[in-house]
Amino acid sequence: MFELKNVRVDGILQIEQLTIPENQFTCILGPSGSGKSTLLRLLNDLSSPDEGEIFFKSKPVSYIDPLQLRRKVVMVSQAPVIFGGSIEDNLQIGLSFSGKEAVNAHEMESLLKLFMLDKKLSDEAENLSGGEKQRLSWARAMLLDPEVYLLDEPTSALDEETARTVLTRFYEYAQQNSKTVIMITHSKELAELVAEQTIDMSQYSIESGLS
Amino acid sequence: MDDVMDLSFLQLAAAYIFILILIVIVRVRGIPREKEILLATVRMSLQLVLVGYLLVYLFDNPNPFYTLVIIAIMQVFAIYNVYKRTKHPLGGEMKKHIAYAMGIGILTSLFFFILVVLNVTPWYEPRYFIPIAGMIIGNSMTGVSLGVNNLISGFASHRAEIEGALMLGATPKDAAKKVVNEAFDSAMLPTINSMVGMGIIFLPGMMTGQILSGTSPIVAVEYQIAIMLGIVGSVSLTVILYLQMAYKSFFNERLQLVMKELKK
Numbered sequence: 001m002f003e004l005k006n007v008r009v010d011g012i013l014q015i016e017q018l019t020i021p022e023n024q025f026t027c028i029l030g031p032s033g034s035g036k037s038t039l040l041r042l043l044n045d046l047s048s049p050d051e052g053e054i055f056f057k058s059k060p061v062s063y064i065d066p067l068q069l070r071r072k073v074v075m076v077s078q079a080p081v082i083f084g085g086s087i088e089d090n091l092q093i094g095l096s097f098s099g100k101e102a103v104n105a106h107e108m109e110s111l112l113k114l115f116m117l118d119k120k121l122s123d124e125a126e127n128l129s130g131g132e133k134q135r136l137s138w139a140r141a142m143l144l145d146p147e148v149y150l151l152d153e154p155t156s157a158l159d160e161e162t163a164r165t166v167l168t169r170f171y172e173y174a175q176q177n178s179k180t181v182i183m184i185t186h187s188k189e190l191a192e193l194v195a196e197q198t199i200d201m202s203q204y205s206i207e208s209g210l211s
Numbered sequence: 212m213d214d215v216m217d218l219s220f221l222q223l224a225a226a227y228i229f230i231l232i233l234i235v236i237v238r239v240r241g242i243p244r245e246k247e248i249l250l251a252t253v254r255m256s257l258q259l260v261l262v263g264y265l266l267v268y269l270f271d272n273p274n275p276f277y278t279l280v281i282i283a284i285m286q287v288f289a290i291y292n293v294y295k296r297t298k299h300p301l302g303g304e305m306k307k308h309i310a311y312a313m314g315i316g317i318l319t320s321l322f323f324f325i326l327v328v329l330n331v332t333p334w335y336e337p338r339y340f341i342p343i344a345g346m347i348i349g350n351s352m353t354g355v356s357l358g359v360n361n362l363i364s365g366f367a368s369h370r371a372e373i374e375g376a377l378m379l380g381a382t383p384k385d386a387a388k389k390v391v392n393e394a395f396d397s398a399m400l401p402t403i404n405s406m407v408g409m410g411i412i413f414l415p416g417m418m419t420g421q422i423l424s425g426t427s428p429i430v431a432v433e434y435q436i437a438i439m440l441g442i443v444g445s446v447s448l449t450v451i452l453y454l455q456m457a458y459k460s461f462f463n464e465r466l467q468l469v470m471k472e473l474k475k
Binding site for chain 2: 066081150
């Protein structure tokens, strides 16, 4: 799905060669500051490498329209982004951003259930807890039905049990719908639960002195 | 119109007693501001006297070239003032957007006001053109200054939200919509507030000046309403033009958020 060749981000990353397979659940592990989030930003084209080339489906990312790429390769940041308004507003805004049609209440409610969010669609999103906001922004990305999910520690604010349940449910959805998932996690346990492939970022990190 | 009361030199000198009072206050309280107060008073007096003589000359010799030169000088000073007033260092591109927006927005509103609303003949009649240009340029300058500051600080404080929208495939326009709208709103607010308070909390300067010089209050009010609407038009046009051009400079050709205007 993705291939990185001689990619360098000054002071952070140096990747000679890295391939991330299609339709698989890939977990990215590594200590803080090893460039995990930087890698996801590169794949979402939110920033560009200082050197090297990234390929998406064998095509250089720099040749792909960034909007079209981001609509296929959706990223969810670690700090959840809330856009103001209700839970429903926050779910629908992703669809409106990517030019897709609005979905009905039933669809949104079943998504909230999947993410163990026992809330009404009309509830103010700003009043949710950190963990709830994290699941809401994850659910918002799921409504977009992208080919690739880039998830930056999507369970960091969840308790262990909720994290396991939500992640297992998401894993099943990804398997059934042949989605490519690239997820950063600090938890080796969670990685073992879902990962079909793991990438240890410390080997690419400039800071760690291993590259 | 014929009962205009001219101020004698002594009467005008008596007004300077207010400055003496201010100087006594700061001296007694030990506030080190005497020099600035004196300098400001001298500058204000000299600048206005010079402008008075300049206007007398221009009014006696109406000439389209003179009028246009005066407008150009006012515009340049206003643009330069916006550059100086912003709290953030401005890049070349941002300065260009400010200059373009102020040029197009102000001139469009000014000529519409002079040619259509007032229907002045000849169009360059300095008695109308210069004071009206002064009011329109001054207010637009304040609006754009607020717009610049709020746009830049909005991008800095809403960075995560803007990138969060981009991650989902939003266009820069959609991603920056909230920041642009808030910047527009805060730039327009002083103008809207001054409309609300006008006539009750204060009498606007132009109207007061006209009434003091013997114009009927009704005529003065008509002019004041017209100029206020002209100011609203110019401020909104200038600010929206600026914002529409400027938000794009926060994104590069890969539609990535780049904060080059925020490097300090």
